[in-house]
Amino acid sequence: MKSKKELRQEFKMKRCQLSKEDEESLNHELLLQFQKIALTKVSYMHVFLPIQKYHEPNTYPIINYVKEFFPKIILVVSRSNFSDYSMQHYILDHQTIFETNEWGIPEPVAGVEVSPSVIDFILVPLLAFDVDGHRVGYGKGFYDRFFALCALETQRVGLSFFDPIGQIADRNEHDVVLTKAITPNRIYNFGTHGRDTSF
Ligand SMILES: Nc1nc2c(c(=O)[nH]1)N(C=O)[C@@H](CNc1ccc(C(=O)N[C@@H](CCC(=O)O)C(=O)O)cc1)CN2
Numbered sequence: 001m002k003s004k005k006e007l008r009q010e011f012k013m014k015r016c017q018l019s020k021e022d023e024e025s026l027n028h029e030l031l032l033q034f035q036k037i038a039l040t041k042v043s044y045m046h047v048f049l050p051i052q053k054y055h056e057p058n059t060y061p062i063i064n065y066v067k068e069f070f071p072k073i074i075l076v077v078s079r080s081n082f083s084d085y086s087m088q089h090y091i092l093d094h095q096t097i098f099e100t101n102e103w104g105i106p107e108p109v110a111g112v113e114v115s116p117s118v119i120d121f122i123l124v125p126l127l128a129f130d131v132d133g134h135r136v137g138y139g140k141g142f143y144d145r146f147f148a149l150c151a152l153e154t155q156r157v158g159l160s161f162f163d164p165i166g167q168i169a170d171r172n173e174h175d176v177v178l179t180k181a182i183t184p185n186r187i188y189n190f191g192t193h194g195r196d197t198s199f
């Protein structure tokens with residue numbers, strides 16, 4: 001079993017080692033897998049905008065697909081507060097103005113704020129995930145704090161270029177499991193155990 005710290009290092013490296021061509025085709029396959037997910041019941045979809053220097057999966061084609069085929073879905077993006085690792089959520093529309101923060105994340109400057117309680121679908125950035133849907137992020141707990149404020153039924157859908165690993169060694173009581181993870185090859189379902197962590 002590997003620790004989150006080891007996995008962070010390993011998967012950061014794996015992403016950086018992808019060629020531009022590999023990355024492009026993996027991103028295309030992620031879009032094709034995403035298109036298999038039923039979205040008719042979704043009202044508010046939270047998305048992350050990729051940190052390009054870390055080679056995160058590209059969410060822009062996914063966002064464009066949702067805008068075109070599910071125009072009723074309200075897209076939501078966040079600003080991160082690094083003093084308490086919280087996030088503020090804003091509606092994404094054609095007027096949204098972005099500023100790239102010091103970590104290379106494009107963030108909305110202002111706009112209509114949305115409460116986490118109404119968000120019913122979250123696209124989750126990750127470095128790695130395990131066979132039970134536990135995830136490894138950058139280690140600040142932004143998403144675990146965010147999930148704790150959302151409804152139990154909210155879909156938490158991870159996006160990863162790579163397949164799951166065996167169990168993460170240092171799961172903790174704040175870990176909120178994913179409901180699904182999308183990889184270029186397939187979609188993993190982790191059932192709907194609400195926010196039950198069973199770490
Ligand atoms: N696209 C995207 N947005 C996101 C996240 C994410 O993973 N991806 N986050 C998910 O939580 C939050 C931001 N999380 C972050 C947490 C830590 C660092 C950070 O410490 N960066 C350092 C060192 C990075 C490293 O370990 O190499 C740096 O840039 O100096 C950056 C972002 C919210 N928004």
Ligand SMILES: Nc1ncnc2c1ncn2[C@@H]1O[C@H](COP(=O)(O)OP(=O)(O)OP(=O)(O)O)[C@@H](O)[C@H]1O
Binds near residue numbers: 141143
């Ligand atoms: N709901 C929460 N309330 C308070 N602290 C939390 C909460 N969720 C996570 N934390 C803390 O945040 C820190 C980072 O968590 P962890 O190592 O699990 O991050 P991670 O899995 O890499 O995820 P993330 O992408 O969210 O940073 C831990 O010290 C954890 O205790």
